[in-house]
Amino acid sequence: MEPIESYNFYIANKNIPTADYAKGIRIWDKNGKEYIDGCSGAVICNIGYGQEKVLEAIKAQAEKTFFAYRLHFENQPAMDLSKKLVELTASHLNRVFFVSGGSEAVESAMKLCRQYFYDRGEGSRHIFICRTPSYHGCTLGTLSLTAYAPLEAPFRPMMKAYPKIPAPNCYRCGLNLTYPNCGIQCAKELERTILEQGPENVAAFVAEPIGGASTGAVVPPDGYFDIIRETCTKFGVLLILDEVMTGFGRTGKLFAYEHWDVEADIICLSKGMASGYVPLGAIMARKELVNVIMEHGGFKHGFTYAGNPMACAIGLQVLDIIEEQGLVDNAKVMGDLLKAELEALAIIYPMIGQVRGKGLLLALELVKNPETKEPFPASVDAAQTLTDIAFNEGLVIYPRKTLNGLEGDHVLISPPLVITAADVKELINRLDKSLEEAVKRFA
Secondary structure: OOOOOOOOOOOOOOOOOOEEEEEEOEEEEOOOOEEEEOOHHHHOOOOOEOOHHHHHHHHHHHOOOOOOOOOOOOOHHHHHHHHHHHHHOOOOOOEEEEEOOHHHHHHHHHHHHHHHHHHOOOOOOOEEEEEEOEOOOOOHHHHOOOEOHHHHHHHHHHOOOOOEEEOOOOOOOOOOOOOOOOOOHHHHHHHHHHHHHOHHHEEEEEEOOOOOOOOOOOOOOOOHHHHHHHHHHHHOOEEEEEOOOOOOOOOOOOOHHHHOOOOOOEEEEOHHHOOOOOOOEEEEEOHHHHHHHHOOOOOOOOOOOOOOHHHHHHHHHHHHHHHHOOHHHHHHHHHHHHHHHHHHHHHHOOOEEEEEEEOOEEEEEEOOEOOOOEOOOHHHOHHHHHHHHHHHOOEEOEEEOOEOOOEOEEEEEOOOOOOOHHHHHHHHHHHHHHHHHHHHHHO
């Protein structure tokens, strides 16, 4: 790899190649090496790279304006995109607030929830309950909802400590129970925690419908969200679903809540919403919540780029492409194919303890002993090692630590929704070679 002089700094101090060109599910670096993007960047590039219609939408909007400040002007792309979102989501989610990314979306949902209760005279409701492990963003507000030690530990003195309940991970139950005999106790922990905190103090429960990077595509058991929704309703607690990673076709439904018909009060959107072409996100909420705060002078919150016309024009085009190219259905079909191929690899490589996920949000959990589920020692850094090997093979995957970021290993396999059966075959071929090399190293 060529040495690169760069003044940028990121999460790791390592020499990485410079991206030069991308098309479909592939990226080429400055040296001409080709990579299959097996994780859609950070599980964001749902429609793939280089879509001509997006470039046309950018040009058309550029000839009008890149920017119009939301407090001075409405703009047509923002109005059109909000209308489209209301048409596509559950009928009760009929108010939209635009932001520029996932962290902003979750932070905005928290503040909307808090202001709603404040304005209606329930000012004691300020506590948000979330899960462990989890990841909801990198601002101090959203980091307080996160349970992933390497990312939040340095900043804990600066954050509010919100209560956490175990994530619904049946492979590694945080309560040491076994499904289905457990009665989905991880969901029932929400009621126990609300009572512990005092229902009059709890504002909302925040969760991803299907786990993202922190848990590695963990799918909750059927019935989980029935219990969650009933509990929230019982105590007047709002349900906020973080669809930042799972939205816009990623799991084989346009939104992951559709798998169980979960009725959220607020959903958070980003990533696949603009598919990496521009920063864009949103929250969607019940009009009953929004009406309360509008009657008290409006939402005391906002960002300079909220509702940016260029971003919204691109978001609108991305949604059109998802519909026109049938990418939600393709995520389901190709996801089933890819998952079957991954399960076949798991038979060959016992270090794959579990293949999980829905659609094209899939993950492999890596273990030292598949019978006992014993993880590799943290010092082995199995997920990162496999990721580095795969990168050399021209395959990009996404590593994380399974057990609150401290130990255990999983990798996300979540390619763009435009992937074909031939692409799946090539992805699996490169992953197979990577696993073969990893076995040698771990031995």
